[in-house]
Amino acid sequence: MENGGSVVSQPSPDGYEEDVITKETGTSETEPSETEMVKAETSKPEPCDAEPKKAKQKTANGRRRRRRHRHNDNFSRFATYFPRVLRQIHKGMSLSRDSVNILDSFVKDMFERIAEEAGRLARNNKRRTITHEDIEAAVRLLLPGDLCKYAINVATKSLIGYHTCR
Secondary structure, three states: OOOOOOEEEEEOOOOOEEEEEEOOOOOEOOOOOHHHHHHHHHOOOOOOOOOOOOOOOEOOOOOEOOOOOOOOOOOOOOOOHHHHHHHHHOOOOOOOHHHHHHHHHHHHHHHHHHHHHHHHHHHHOOOOOOOHHHHHHHHHHHOOHHHHHHHHHHHHHHHHHHHHHO
8 A cells, every 4th residue: 555645455355365456436447347348449540641659769778768869969960971972983882881981080180271271361362262272272282293183173073063953
């Protein structure tokens, strides 16, 4: 028996505890009555307009799993693009999670360096807008030799394609 609660346990004559009975209603909580069973069988389902209830996820030991919330970073992840580029160059190859993380941090670092240098160049020229010439000059300053030429070539092609489609 609970202190001040409405639940009372009644022992049976053979010593086993029977159903839990509430004082207010006098009905059993563990076994439904015959009328409740008939109502459950003949009741109509709820209309389709109602939103379905979401199932709670449970792990193997019965505890609920908490959903992980994404942290808002200043930069997005570039990891979705690496498999696409790799598929264009080497079909059938894949990247491990560690290599994707390394490439992602490398791309973020280069983006920060180029943006910082282009911002400095725009500030030195007393402009508030970073133009494609500033970015091209920043790439020439940061990347070595052939890599710089290749990057500028690809960027120029993409700019031409962007302006023709626009």
